[in-house]
Amino acid sequence: MLDHGASPQQGAATAPPPPGPAARLMRRKPVERLVAEGGQGEGGSLRRSLGLWQLTMISIGATLGTGIFVVLGEAVPKAGPAVTLSFVIAGLTALFSALSYAELAGTIPVAGSSYSYAYATMGELIAWICGWCLVLEYGVSVAAVAVGWGEYLNELLDGTIGVTIPAALSAPPGDGGVFNLPALLVVVLAMVFLLGGARESARANTVMVAVKIAALVLFCAIGVQGFRSGNYAHFMPLGMAGVSAAGATLFFSYIGFDAASTAGEEAKDAQRDLPRAIMLSLVIVTALYVLVAAVAVGARPWRTFTDSEASLARIMRDVTGQEFWGTLLAFCAVVAIASVVLTVLYGQTRVLFAMSRDGLVPKVFSRVHPRTGAPRANTVIVSLFCGVLAAAIPLGQLADATSIGTLFAFALVNVAVVVLRRTRPEMPRTFRVPLSPVLPALGFAFCVWMMGSLSTVTWVVFGVWMAVGLVFYFLYGYRRSRLALSEAK
Numbered sequence: 001m002l003d004h005g006a007s008p009q010q011g012a013a014t015a016p017p018p019p020g021p022a023a024r025l026m027r028r029k030p031v032e033r034l035v036a037e038g039g040q041g042e043g044g045s046l047r048r049s050l051g052l053w054q055l056t057m058i059s060i061g062a063t064l065g066t067g068i069f070v071v072l073g074e075a076v077p078k079a080g081p082a083v084t085l086s087f088v089i090a091g092l093t094a095l096f097s098a099l100s101y102a103e104l105a106g107t108i109p110v111a112g113s114s115y116s117y118a119y120a121t122m123g124e125l126i127a128w129i130c131g132w133c134l135v136l137e138y139g140v141s142v143a144a145v146a147v148g149w150g151e152y153l154n155e156l157l158d159g160t161i162g163v164t165i166p167a168a169l170s171a172p173p174g175d176g177g178v179f180n181l182p183a184l185l186v187v188v189l190a191m192v193f194l195l196g197g198a199r200e201s202a203r204a205n206t207v208m209v210a211v212k213i214a215a216l217v218l219f220c221a222i223g224v225q226g227f228r229s230g231n232y233a234h235f236m237p238l239g240m241a242g243v244s245a246a247g248a249t250l251f252f253s254y255i256g257f258d259a260a261s262t263a264g265e266e267a268k269d270a271q272r273d274l275p276r277a278i279m280l281s282l283v284i285v286t287a288l289y290v291l292v293a294a295v296a297v298g299a300r301p302w303r304t305f306t307d308s309e310a311s312l313a314r315i316m317r318d319v320t321g322q323e324f325w326g327t328l329l330a331f332c333a334v335v336a337i338a339s340v341v342l343t344v345l346y347g348q349t350r351v352l353f354a355m356s357r358d359g360l361v362p363k364v365f366s367r368v369h370p371r372t373g374a375p376r377a378n379t380v381i382v383s384l385f386c387g388v389l390a391a392a393i394p395l396g397q398l399a400d401a402t403s404i405g406t407l408f409a410f411a412l413v414n415v416a417v418v419v420l421r422r423t424r425p426e427m428p429r430t431f432r433v434p435l436s437p438v439l440p441a442l443g444f445a446f447c448v449w450m451m452g453s454l455s456t457v458t459w460v461v462f463g464v465w466m467a468v469g470l471v472f473y474f475l476y477g478y479r480r481s482r483l484a485l486s487e488a489k
Helices: 021-025 031-036 052-063 066-070 072-107 114-121 124-160 181-195 198-226 239-253 257-263 270-299 311-320 323-357 376-392 396-423 438-452 456-480 482-488
Strands: none
Touching: 031 114, 052 198, 052 257, 052 270, 052 323, 066 270, 072 114, 072 239, 072 257, 072 270, 072 396, 072 438, 114 124, 114 323, 114 396, 124 181, 124 323, 124 376, 124 396, 124 456, 181 198, 181 323, 181 376, 198 270, 198 311, 198 323, 239 396, 257 270, 257 323, 257 396, 270 311, 311 323, 323 376, 396 438, 396 456, 456 482
16 A cells, blocks of 8 residues: 655755745855955966055055045135044044954955955845945046046146146046046056056055155144144134034045955955054044144134135145245145055955956956966956046046945945854954944944935935946846856756
């Protein structure tokens, strides 16, 4: 008599059902796999050649640039002499996210920065969104900074040889020109350095960072000679609301400290040096910002800061009575902005390298040159795209999209550090965020608050960019990701 309830395969192991669409969107890349694949690209590997000093200079190079040379004229009218306090508040806001970056950079020392951290903690879809935000942040900021470099170059040429580049060749269409040649030139110069490899790029950046730090120290040494204590008689004339408003403006002068985290696969001792580089760079930048702001307001009544153009240069001319110092500062600004282009472009290429290795963007972006250890095709494609964007398209309010993309990525990093603490508490960490999850929660809240203060146009641009990114992901990355292919086997 047959037992109809029995099956010929009864007791045999059955394969688990394939994950559903929602589960596939949330698939995570194990930390161990991220670390094991570190440095590996198509045809070669990135080279571990960067120490603590070079990593710190990368972060300072990406942060200390256009902000301090132009931001005082925008922030001082909002806060008065208390702009120094605004710099401290903005620095503390950045510090919350920097602490989270430091912990994750030491725990997951790979290229890709917040994209890789999100992949390990919140899944592929969130990682893609974060990486797409970083592409927006780095790409648009390279173009915007390159445009600013052309303006300072004209000031330098005018002060030295009395000649400027014609408007037709120094501004894009729509801004009174035909093609912004200086903007393209500085991006191409950065590309040449990057093609030589990470070590050579780091050396060039270190020299440029040294020049701009020396320039700001020189400004303080000269500006303090015109210091008048009466300029601080009413320290907070516009109240705490003015200090907060200026702090929100000044926060964007701190964007870039996370650049070292994109070098996780080219650091000699990433777990030890990355957290130190991130924190050290933030401390140095904050100290310089506060010192320069204190001297500037002491040397010039705050009500005379009426616009953002060349505030520091005018103060040096007023104190010394000589045009030479303003010209010297213009030279230093040219060097400073060039280092920002170099380091931000570096970060862009490494984020795309990580995304390409995961299969979410084409493989060409992870192809490494065997001699230099640099992702050559990646660097050329990204550089030409950013250079043409800066030279031929008026950026306008599109540049504000840099801020919203950065803040979104910062917010996700603050979430990621809490998630990893809960899901992998046993992992060794070379740095731990104190008072977690309180400080990461504060970092997340500050990022969301600042995103809410941005204009409607910026949100529309961000929404369109996200929509384009999601279309690309579902048409390409969703099926081609290495995790998806491994699941299909």
